[in-house]
Amino acid sequence: MKYIPYANTNKLASRISFGGWQLGNNEFWGEMTHSEGVELVKQAYTKGITLFDTAPGYSGGESEKIIGEALHAVREKVIINSKIGHKANGLTDFSVNSMKEQIKDSLARLNTDYLDSVVLHNPGMEILSGNSGHFIELEKLKNEGLIRAYGVSIDTHRELLEVLNKTDVQVVEILFNVFFQSPLSLFDVAKTKGITLIIKVPLDSGWLSGKYNEFSSFDGIRSRWDKPTIERRAYLVNKMKQITNDDNLTKYAISFILSFDSITSVITGIKNFKQLQENINAESFILNDEIKNELLKLYDEEIKDQPLQW
Ligand SMILES: NC(=O)c1ccc[n+]([C@@H]2O[C@H](COP(=O)([O-])OP(=O)(O)OC[C@H]3O[C@@H](n4cnc5c(N)ncnc54)[C@H](OP(=O)(O)O)[C@@H]3O)[C@@H](O)[C@H]2O)c1
Numbered sequence: 001m002k003y004i005p006y007a008n009t010n011k012l013a014s015r016i017s018f019g020g021w022q023l024g025n026n027e028f029w030g031e032m033t034h035s036e037g038v039e040l041v042k043q044a045y046t047k048g049i050t051l052f053d054t055a056p057g058y059s060g061g062e063s064e065k066i067i068g069e070a071l072h073a074v075r076e077k078v079i080i081n082s083k084i085g086h087k088a089n090g091l092t093d094f095s096v097n098s099m100k101e102q103i104k105d106s107l108a109r110l111n112t113d114y115l116d117s118v119v120l121h122n123p124g125m126e127i128l129s130g131n132s133g134h135f136i137e138l139e140k141l142k143n144e145g146l147i148r149a150y151g152v153s154i155d156t157h158r159e160l161l162e163v164l165n166k167t168d169v170q171v172v173e174i175l176f177n178v179f180f181q182s183p184l185s186l187f188d189v190a191k192t193k194g195i196t197l198i199i200k201v202p203l204d205s206g207w208l209s210g211k212y213n214e215f216s217s218f219d220g221i222r223s224r225w226d227k228p229t230i231e232r233r234a235y236l237v238n239k240m241k242q243i244t245n246d247d248n249l250t251k252y253a254i255s256f257i258l259s260f261d262s263i264t265s266v267i268t269g270i271k272n273f274k275q276l277q278e279n280i281n282a283e284s285f286i287l288n289d290e291i292k293n294e295l296l297k298l299y300d301e302e303i304k305d306q307p308l309q310w
Pocket residue numbers: 018019020021022029030053054121122153154173199200201202203204205206207209211250267268269270271274275276278279
């Protein structure tokens with residue numbers, strides 16, 4: 001596993017890291033008990049993962065509790081990134097004066113006294129434009145030692161451009177994968193600014209593993225896809241299978257992202273030991289330039305002018 005310095009934390013992030021949304025999340029992602037979650041996170045650490053992404057809103061605080069319990073004994077060796085804005089009780093609150101309390105609530109659930117980083121959880125453009133006081137407050141909380149770095153979790157090229165132009169955040173978590181390439185042209189600017197770039201949704205919520213097709217049906221968070229959306233994704237997955245000449249796409253999807261050296265780490269959502277191992281294995285797979293160029297072309301020709309919805 002390769003490791004890259006994480007913002008100003010003096011810690012190293014593994015290039016494959018752990019997305020905590022699935023932990024204990026029976027409402028959105030299927031079955032996982034608390035103790036299964038704790039075991040999965042412990043295994044991830046044992047296998048070399050050092051960066052763990054979570055949020056108060058993931059399974060009503062359960063994701064943070066699982067991560068806190070699993071990593072307590074190795075706290076100084078790991079990086080924990082949590083979020084502000086969507087609270088454990090399901091309410092949304094992006095007010096400046098609630099941020100300290102939200103962080104303290106996360107610290108209690110995580111059983112720790114600092115966050116390596118905290119990111120605003122999909123804030124609006126009025127916050128991303130840097131004039132709202134959020135980043136002044138976060139700088140204060142950083143000086144107080146509650147957090148070591150801060151930033152935003154965002155989805156689009158437009159949002160990233162705003163953040164790069166208007167703020168001094170240290171961490172950006174962003175949606176990027178073979179089917180969502182629009183922010184790519186800004187990644188080198190982020191690198192020049194010294195920003196730690198972490199990639200969410202690397203497998204397009206499971207599609208880029210190659211295991212779903214036009215007949216697949218989904219519940220939980222993925223029930224948002226209607227039939228035409230499923231058929232279009234299935235068509236694109238088939239195109240990718242032709243490009244790679246392989247039915248299992250996971251290693252291509254992950255190594256495509258890791259091939260950009262402006263990217264610090266990829267947070268894959270993980271539901272079991274098999275997925276954990278397979279996603280870690282993808283880190284040592286070298287994507288050849290020919291396939292990489294075809295995947296760039298796939299986006300340009302089939303998706304760019306008619307973007308998919310998340
Ligand atoms: N707004 C935000 O800040 C935000 C939004 C989204 C995600 N995130 C973060 O980013 C992380 C990753 O995003 P995500 O979980 O939404 O999407 P993802 O990583 O693209 O997809 C995760 C899903 O893919 C499937 N999968 C994972 N590894 C696999 C493998 N090796 N083979 C086959 N299937 C595999 C699993 O679902 P199935 O097995 O059920 O198919 C898993 O739940 C989240 O856990 C969360 O920490 C943040």
